[in-house]
Amino acid sequence: MMKLEMTNLEQTTALAVELGHRAFKGMVVTLDGDLGAGKTTFTQGFAKGLGVTRNVNSPTFTIMKVYTGRLPLYHMDVYRLEGGDDIGLEEYLNGDGVAVVEWSELIADVLPPERLAITIERTGDDSRRFLLEPIGEQYIKICEGLYP
Numbered sequence: 001m002m003k004l005e006m007t008n009l010e011q012t013t014a015l016a017v018e019l020g021h022r023a024f025k026g027m028v029v030t031l032d033g034d035l036g037a038g039k040t041t042f043t044q045g046f047a048k049g050l051g052v053t054r055n056v057n058s059p060t061f062t063i064m065k066v067y068t069g070r071l072p073l074y075h076m077d078v079y080r081l082e083g084g085d086d087i088g089l090e091e092y093l094n095g096d097g098v099a100v101v102e103w104s105e106l107i108a109d110v111l112p113p114e115r116l117a118i119t120i121e122r123t124g125d126d127s128r129r130f131l132l133e134p135i136g137e138q139y140i141k142i143c144e145g146l147y148p
């Protein structure tokens with residue numbers, strides 16, 4: 001578990017862009033934390049690092065949006081997913097692109113065992129604590145040498 005203290009928005013964006021650069025085929029990133037923690041903000045930077053040129057916004061009302069980058073990006077926000085809904089997210093979670101899931105704790109039962117689990121805590125107006133838990137060899141490797 002890595003704990004990274006972000007003192008401002010620019011640091012969060014830099015971290016996210018760097019992880020987007022390092023993203024690999026089949027990667028899954030889960031984002032948990034309260035409303036306003038910075039899950040979507042992180043995803044925007046991550047998408048940029050992945051080479052997505054379109055503007056990424058919150059997919060809350062659509063559950064998932066697909067973007068084109070160096071690899072396809074599947075951006076999910078499962079906050080409004082009703083229990084029992086089966087909209088085929090598993091296909092994307094095990095797909096060839098990169099999946100980023102906001103509120104992943106709500107679909108814990110379908111998450112692949114290996115992933116980068118990120119929890120964001122609001123520590124101030126502009127500061128955030130990022131807890132990175134890389135699960136699996138590939139994820140441990142891509143988290144090496146990350147700085148705020």
Ligand code: ADP
Nearest residue numbers: 008009012035036037038039040041126127128
């Ligand atoms: P969530 O998707 O978790 O609900 P958002 O990313 O939509 O959260 O909102 C986070 C808000 O906090 C944005 O308005 C963003 O500009 C602001 N913010 C301020 N400082 C930071 C920071 N260091 N990291 C991330 N977001 C920050």
Ligand code: MG
Nearest residue numbers: 039040058102
């Ligand atoms: Mg969001």
